Amino acid sequence: MNDPKDPDLSDNSAWRELTASDSDFFYRDTSTILSEFAWNLHASSSFTQTAGVPSSITTTTSKTDQPIPTSSCSSSAAAASVTVTEVSTNVNNPSAATSSSSEDPTENSTASAAKTPKKEKKKAQKRIRQQRFAFMTKSDVDNLEDGYRWRKYGQKAVKNSSFPRSYYRCTNSRCTVKKRVERSSEDPSIVITTYEGQHCHQTVGFPRGGIFPAHDPHNFTSHHHLPPPLPNPYYYQELLHQLHREITSSPQLPQSTTDDGHFAVPSINQPEEGLLGDIVPQTMRNP
DNA sequence: CGGTTTTGACCGGCGC
């Protein structure tokens, strides 16, 4: 997992392509990280502030008009895999294109397959990852409240990072969404959160201060520790449409407009990107 | 007591 280009994605070209072109990138709390990372983003349009919190996201995708499957719980995982496979041009796993109607992709857990060795199943289910996106948050809190409840199922020390990465799964037994949380080794104040999959249910609400406005992602409050909302299946779609508009209208983006210089500036050429490799679509990066 | 967290073990993928 040390491929400097995209360490975490090397096992599946479909996944690589997905993340390279379709990842959504969230950023909030300051407006400058992308430029500091030298990504090709249009700061003026991609980062608007709502109630003090940048609410926009960025992504590049050739599938922005593709409806994001909304789905019931029973099919959400499959729907997510559809998203993946449709994006994929490839692949080593041609069968993936039909995976949406086959087995539950959540069972693609390598470990679960390993625990109950069923080679056939294992082979048939090469790791099919669901759509992911990530965002960075400047926060003291690792596990940011996002309206969902998460159960931690693992923690690992990651190479070239002094901070462990935590793995969470949505507590809804029918929801397959996972997230990973780790702190930036460059700037420990930055939390990098990566979501994988789509929730098939509503938020559970916040114990303090209400519930995410599930149908108005631009209206979430400026609660300091709130990550971008992921409350409903439509959100992805909205994000993608928004980004499609932005990207098609202004593919090249100026550097900078930094109003906050807190962030460490990991170089794109850094050999170890860690999660950053997941969150930065290549098309957003400068050459 | 039920749900969550911790943590060591295990497995698969990948590079060499």
Place this chain on the structure above:
DNA sequence: GCGCCGGTCAAAACCG
């Protein structure tokens, strides 16, 4: 084939 590494499992511990 081997070692490294990321990701996951699952038992035990913990907590409200």
